Amino acid sequence: MRARPASPAAARVPALEIRRLTKSFGAVRALDDVSLVVESGTVHCVLGENGAGKSTLCHLIGGSLAPDTGTLRLYGKPYAPRRPADALAAEIAMVHQHFSLVPTLTVGENLRLLRLPDLARRVDRVADEYGLTLDLGARVADLPVGVRQRVEIVKALLREPRLLLLDEPTGVLDPVGTEALLKTCRRIADRGGAVVLITHKLGEVARTGDTATVLRGGRVAGGGPLAELPAERLVPLMIGRSADSLDPALSGTIGLTELTELTELTELTGSSMSKTPQAPADRPGPSALRVHALTVRGTDGTHALDGASLEVGHGEIVGVAGVEGNGQSELLAVLGGSRAPDEGTVAVGDTDITRATPRQRTDAGLGVVPEDRHHDGCVPALSVAANLFLGRLGQFRRAGLFLDRRAMRRAADGVLTAHDIRAEGPDTPMSALSGGNQQKVVLARELALDPLVCLAAAQPTRGLDVGAVHAVHSRMREAAARGAGVLVVSSELDELLALCDRVVVAYRGRLSAPVDPHEPAARERIGRLMLGAAAEDSARASAPTVAAPTLTAPADPATPADPAPPTEAITPPTPPTA
């Protein structure tokens, strides 16, 4: 980011002025008379529940959408972008919720697509100034989503923009990555640039932001300098009810624990924990999920998963913590069937699904919420109803042939209401939903599996507003209470501590022995395991506890899962020094 001229006159000109912006999609008014000002030298946070209009605002500033009415001014001059190239020409860079990288190319090849002069110098400069280094030779498809996000952020910074727009950038980052990004935002603002940061995390807002605007139902619900907007004023503006009404377990997930005003909430954490119910005798298999000695090797022989073992009991919620890139992505990919393990077995109930087809996994009762649900979890061009019943459309076929669309719509309507999914209707294309509402669709679909023996979810509350986080936690607890095993991979340690019965830590492709999140020093112990302390001992200790299971084969072995394409291994990141 280039330093801005420091003349007093220049300092008074806002970086961005938005006046009375309105944008509708058919009958949906996504933005309604929205005005806001972003001063240069500041981080301006835009907050609001799922579907409030935040991304639409970003798209209007970034030129990928045009407003119906309203005007924008950039550094004092009229600004009316009609296409993204106009925004780039005006030195605005954006990082969207969904990645725009070409997965089959390397990081370096993706950067070269920007066609920027002096690319090597720019890459070095971003690495020096912001500490954002990249492995230019790594293939994007092989990178965990957090690293892909870092590539997107570097891409934006390479342009040396005057205004940087970040649409929920930290959802896919682990705490270390989040911290680095927030520092980057701060540094940009301190050097005279301007940042618009869209986030659901109030802790991030408190640590990084200078000013905020809260959107609700497409309108400005409030805003101003954050010094005058403590959390107890922001939360009601965002969700229409007071912070006191929130489940204490939520406070960590949305970052409230970092706000001194609300620390007392965290003391209550634990009061609403799920309690492991007695598993009825007729549950299939000895446990809901058994992962035994799973190994996934890269083409260079390094281990992305290195003999990882894990067991989730019926009615139990088990969390996987860890710094990103320590095998969590590969574990979910193996469970979802997009990657075949080199060694080891996976069983759901009493069914071996190690090499099962997606259909066989579903039939065995395994629901999977993948890490990158936009690409792997849904089909954006299909309707919401089709996405809700993906893989189960057969239940709506009449005479084995015709799809009873009315019945499907009726069923979808019920799910939309039950899960508070904000969509015009079941026929709306998935691509027209806000990011958080897409996430709710994927979760609703996987939770509705019948039978649901085990749900494996990566970052289940990523991108969800505080109300939706509350609902998702409740649903996962309900699924466990009904006897399903729930495996949650999350970069939010607070979320895992609040939600789980046991937490294991991924480190260099291994999983530690479980930690009881209710023990007094659980956070510190997990933190040490995340940095590798005692990981070897712990992994050794846990290995014999999961014996190689004797299992039945899936019902239809006719179509074995495709072997995973050869991939380059990702070297786990060097753990940060404490």
Ligand SMILES: Nc1ncnc2c1ncn2[C@@H]1O[C@H](COP(=O)(O)OP(=O)(O)OP(=O)(O)O)[C@@H](O)[C@H]1O
């Ligand atoms: N291309 C589109 N076609 C139709 N409706 C759309 C389209 N894009 C957005 N919408 C609707 O506009 C409203 C605002 O969506 P937007 O994505 O801006 O919300 P958001 O605040 O970013 O939500 P989230 O936090 O879930 O990402 C929603 O009702 C959404 O369904």
